[in-house]
Amino acid sequence: MEKERYSIYKSGVTKSWIDVKIREARKLGVAAKEKKRSRVVKKDRLSNLPDEVLHRILSSLDAKSAVQTCVLSKRWTHVWTSLPVLNFCDSSFDDSLYFQCFVDHVLSRRDSSSNVYELNFACTDELEDGHIVDSVVDHVSLTSIQVLSILAECVIGKLPQLSLCQSLTTLKLAHISTETTTFDFVSLENLYLLDCRFECGVEELLDPFRGCVNLKHLYLHRCQYYGGIHRFQIFVPQLTHLSISWMGMNEMFDSDCVVELFTPKLQYFRYHDSDLYDFSIEGNLPFIEQVDIDVGCLTNDTDSLLLLIQLFEMMGSARFVSLSPAIIQALAMIPDLLDGRASPFSRVHTFELNMDRPSSSFVIPPNVMAYLFSGSPAFDFHEWEGSKECKTI
Secondary structure, eight states: OHHHHHHHHHTTOOHHHHHHHHHHHHHHHHHHHHHHHHHHHHHHHHHTSOHHHHHHHHTTSOHHHHHHGGGSOGGGTTGGGGOSEEEEEGGGOSOHHHHHHHHHHHHHTSOTTSOOSEEEEEEOSOOSSSHHHHHHHHHHTTTTOOEEEEEESSBOSOGGGGGGOTTOOEEEEESOEESOOOOOOTTOOEEEEESOEEEOTTOSEEOTTTTOTTOOEEEEESOEEESSOSEEEEEOTTOOEEEEESOEESSSOOTTOEEEEEOTTOOEEEEEESSOOEEEESSOOTTOOEEEEEESOOOSSHHHHHHHHHHHHHTTTOSEEEEOHHHHHHHHHOGGGTTTOOOSOSSOOEEEEEOSSOOTTOOOOHHHHHHHHTTSTTOOEEEEETTEEEEEO
16 A cells, blocks of 8 residues: 555646535536536526517428427427418428328317417428329418418319408419319418419409409419400409500410400519510509510511500509610500600609610610600610610609
8 A cells, every 4th residue: 555655646636626526526517517407497598488479480480490490498399389470482392292181180180269460381392183283282272371371383272261261361382283263362462373283274364363353463473374365354443553465365365355454453463474465554643653564576567566565555643664675675566656646645754664784775766855854854875784785854
């Protein structure tokens, strides 16, 4: 023993040194415990937040991630069942069948005393049938939902059932097919239809939005209407914004189809397509402010240009006008048509020439300029802005 003690002291390891190391080890142990306790406290702080705060956090996630939080603690077990916003997206699933089962599970397990404010459903894979989408419609039609977005390549049969929901203000539909041709949603204020297909039968007159008496914003993009339609009517007295682009009748442009507008409160009008439909307006548009027209394949025949001139005259009160170069070129092709014709616009403030890129070589002929803007005498060049040439007083 004496020999061992001697060897320890000889090596410089004294009792006082050992005591110091013991104290340091104890401090490290205490620090580790404090760090662990701090993590627990932080976790508890998050768990102790009110339900409305947790709902706001989880509503920013996709539904799968939101449901997975149930394993964090008992506090989180049922939080997901009462979320006001549900985001269903199949991108987080390897199999579309699993995704559909998950949606059914979430909807069936919801807290019946809670309400869903917004539901977003996106399925990029083609569905064999519209069962799951119809299930979503069944569920939300019994709630006080305000915003519904459905992106799914399938046939929806229960779309009219949404009329039972008197709180729905915004509806977005993309890639769906339906035999429903009328939207009777009294509370609806915003309707977005993207690449949708409608089976309309043999009726010559289609008036799909008359039941949306409070609709203010209507966007139709690449929608196809199948049947014998010759008159497409947009009868929406409260409408302020209308955007139509690449609309087809039986998957093609139908020059015999007339688009009839009854939109006395319209403020914004946008039309983008390769061809121009024949527009007619019941009454006037005294509140029109912005007009954006881009027609890519105008022929230089008189009938086509008369349709364009007629549309200009309908929008004559606009203060902001945006036109494509193809329109300017078409007007320049038949100068006799413009001679002596009154300018359609009476109070233009800003003009934009839509171009893919600025081009100093593109010149608006004087007779076209005079026809378009002689009714706005203070009108003048202003500047280039990005890909648009602007003129303003």
